Amino acid sequence: MTIxxxxxxxxxxxxxxxxxxxxxxxxAEVMDLLDALVTSIAAPTIQKDLGxxxxxxxxxxxxxxxxxxVGLITGGRLGDxxxxxxxxxxxxxxFTAASLLCGIAANPEMLIASRVVQGLFGAVMLPQGLGLIKxxxxxxxxxxxxxxxxxxxxxxxxxxxxxxxxxxxxxLFGTGWRMIFLINLPLGLAAALAGxxxxxxxxxSNATRxxxxxxxxxxxxxxxxxxxxxxxxxxxxPAWTFVSMAASIVVFAVFGRYESRRAASxxxxxxxxxxxxxxxxxxGLVAGLAFFTGMIGLSLVFTLYTQVGLGYSPLxxxxxxxxxxxxxxxxxxxxxxxxxxxxxxxxxxxGTAVMAVGAAVLGVTIHxxxxxxxxxxxxxxxxxxxxxxGLTMAxxxxxxxxxxxxxxxxxxxxxxxxxxxxxGALGSALLGTxxxxxxxxxxxxxxxxxxxxxxxxxxxxxTFVLAYLLPRKALAxxxxx
Numbered sequence: 001m002t003i004x005x006x007x008x009x010x011x012x013x014x015x016x017x018x019x020x021x022x023x024x025x026x027x028a029e030v031m032d033l034l035d036a037l038v039t040s041i042a043a044p045t046i047q048k049d050l051g052x053x054x055x056x057x058x059x060x061x062x063x064x065x066x067x068x069x070v071g072l073i074t075g076g077r078l079g080d081x082x083x084x085x086x087x088x089x090x091x092x093x094x095f096t097a098a099s100l101l102c103g104i105a106a107n108p109e110m111l112i113a114s115r116v117v118q119g120l121f122g123a124v125m126l127p128q129g130l131g132l133i134k135x136x137x138x139x140x141x142x143x144x145x146x147x148x149x150x151x152x153x154x155x156x157x158x159x160x161x162x163x164x165x166x167x168x169x170x171x172l173f174g175t176g177w178r179m180i181f182l183i184n185l186p187l188g189l190a191a192a193l194a195g196x197x198x199x200x201x202x203x204x205s206n207a208t209r210x211x212x213x214x215x216x217x218x219x220x221x222x223x224x225x226x227x228x229x230x231x232x233x234x235x236x237x238p239a240w241t242f243v244s245m246a247a248s249i250v251v252f253a254v255f256g257r258y259e260s261r262r263a264a265s266x267x268x269x270x271x272x273x274x275x276x277x278x279x280x281x282x283x284g285l286v287a288g289l290a291f292f293t294g295m296i297g298l299s300l301v302f303t304l305y306t307q308v309g310l311g312y313s314p315l316x317x318x319x320x321x322x323x324x325x326x327x328x329x330x331x332x333x334x335x336x337x338x339x340x341x342x343x344x345x346x347x348x349x350x351g352t353a354v355m356a357v358g359a360a361v362l363g364v365t366i367h368x369x370x371x372x373x374x375x376x377x378x379x380x381x382x383x384x385x386x387x388x389x390g391l392t393m394a395x396x397x398x399x400x401x402x403x404x405x406x407x408x409x410x411x412x413x414x415x416x417x418x419x420x421x422x423x424g425a426l427g428s429a430l431l432g433t434x435x436x437x438x439x440x441x442x443x444x445x446x447x448x449x450x451x452x453x454x455x456x457x458x459x460x461x462x463t464f465v466l467a468y469l470l471p472r473k474a475l476a477x478x479x480x481x
């Protein structure tokens with residue numbers, strides 16, 4: 001079944017297959033989320049097995065998220081051009097093949113390269129599912145369909161680190177850490193086969209060509225920033241690392257000017273330039289970058305601290321983070337109980353404040369307990385971090401996208417999601433580099449962890465202030481509520 005007109009897929013797709021198709025899409029989302037979570041838990045074990053410098057640990061996370069960030073900007077457009085079902089299946093098969101390459105990697109370079117390929121194919125796969133949901137479901141069922149993401153993502157975020165720790169410790173069939181990637185093989189193949197059978201084909205009849213120059217410019221700008229941040233420490237911070245970071249700003253500026261000229265000439269830009277004339281959207285991008293940089297960076301450093309600094313096993317490290325995951329569920333549940341509609345931007349700011357309090361409690365606990373700190377002692381701080389995270393993330397996308405015109409919504413959503421992934425790469429680079437630099441300077445693991453916590457609190461404070469650029473509440477008629 002191929003739909004090329006603006007006709008909605010919900011008009012032609014049998015009702016029973018819409019829900020089957022939704023579960024196929026959810027399976028793909030779970031694969032991506034698990035791969036983003038499990039690598040941090042397994043990273044110390046991977047480094048022991050394959051060798052490599054500390055920057056390899058950072059690249060395991062940053063390589064995937066950076067490739068995802070760049071790819072997401074164009075992933076949705078590929079579906080418009082060549083068909084969403086086709087690109088979903090290609091993305092799922094590519095993601096599965098890259099998972100196999102990760103699982104059989106013989107050295108750090110092969111593993112990192114395979115992670116980058118994973119991220120690129122994930123960026124092809126994920127936007128197709130979200131687009132198909134909008135086409136398959138009528139407006140009255142849309143909320144129920146998207147509502148399925150909350151519990152599925154929550155269960156994955158709670159179970160992912162524990163599953164990763166168990167798989168590494170269980171050493172199934174002698175595979176050790178490799179099983180965290182090999183487990184994607186049956187999941188990915190099942191998603192691809194089910195996608196071929198149950199997903200409807202959809203493409204836009206008036207879709208334009210890809211903005212290849214824009215893709216190259218934004219990819220180069222992101223690489224020029226992240227690469228020296230991660231590799232600079234190992235190389236002794238030579239002058240070219242600072243030149244590269246400065247050049248990234250120039251290339252980002254060139255990218256913005258090119259996109260404006262492309263839009264003015266009537267061509268379809270990679271990112272709609274008019275979005276950046278909206279204070280709420282631009283402020284939201286910067287606030288989101290600060291928030292996700294701190295959140296992902298702290299998660300990576302905390303995992304290294306528990307395993308390398310405290311000597312926890314991968315499973316114990318995964319279980320130690322459980323209070324944060326449960327706290328996230330509680331925070332998200334509180335937001336959905338009516339606080340989001342009532343407080344709007346205020347809820348986002350309350351969330352960052354709660355998260356900062358939790359981080360401060362975590363830092364003080366580590367300072368007082370020293371190397372004898374137990375998972376139970378870490379639990380209160382982590383729980384507050386999780387609750388604040390849930391409260392912050394629940395209203396974030398709705399509020400930032402408030403005021404975006406309908407014709408800008410696709411570009412805005414893709415750009416915002418890409419910024420989330422870029423924040424993950426930047427967090428792995430910045431906070432990871434800070435942590436390893438402090439260790440190299442003979443700081444203890446506990447002291448280095450405390451500094452990282454205070455940097456995270458600073459980023460949360462910045463997020464709190466930048467939130468004042470956002471509207472007080474999301475506009476119901478523009479966000480679909």
